[in-house]
């Protein structure tokens with residue numbers, strides 16, 4: 001958190017710092033829902049300002065903003081893009097892809113973390129600009145169909161299910177359904193080679209317990225708590241050595257970026273994966289317990 005704010009700098013960072021007091025807490029103090037949410041989504045400006053694009057490992061690159069991740073898997077047969085983010089940030093996304101020496105037009109496949117506008121609103125525009133095919137998890141399709149920036153229909157060229165694979169130019173991505181945050185929230189996994197070593201990469205779709213989430217007696221989604229539990233079971237079954245996430249704060253990106261070239265690849269961080277899953281699951285369990293207690297209290301005569 002502190003590092004991200006420092007690297008963003010300026011008055012916005014200062015105000016966020018004063019407003020949250022997250023930094024003053026010891027690192028093992030669990031974040032509240034509000035703090036976790038703010039840690040992830042950042043300010044309006046951080047959501048659209050491109051972070052310096054960089055290589056993560058092998059043919060996997062970061063092309064997102066300060067608080068919303070987008071990843072490019074570059075292959076000789078074209079590229080796969082994971083997350084288009086807000087439509088208003090697509091120009092910045094294009095600039096980042098080109099700054100790495102790739103043609104935006106060579107994006108062949110568009111994938112996403114989950115059906116919220118901050119990650120997938122730009123799908124229609126990027127598909128229009130590049131001719132890429134959009135692939136999305138079945139359970140997120142209804143939410144995506146309601147996402148219509150400028151009244152453009154959300155393109156969906158292939159519907160995916162848990163375990164589906166997407167292959168292009170020798171790289172295969174696997175879609176794992178990690179529901180809860182949305183019905184079709186997707187954690188992408190892949191094996192990426194660098195310097196003769198194979199790395200297991202996981203891009204966590206999000207297990208965030210947003211401040212407005214209702215886990216108990218939720219008439220719109222009665223099974224939401226069970227979906228979260230299923231999502232955590234899937235994440236616990238993975239053991240990536242390169243953990244990533246739909247928000248860069250999920251894997252301490254800004255801090256790792258500073259360490260590029262100063263030793264071993266900083267993005268190789270198996271402990272970081274477990275710590276992040278622990279942090280989001282601890283928060284989920286605490287919120288669920290509180291809401292269950294509140295519901296029981298409200299039900300008493």
Ligand SMILES: [Zn+2]
Nearest residue numbers: 114116181206
């Ligand atoms: Zn979200």
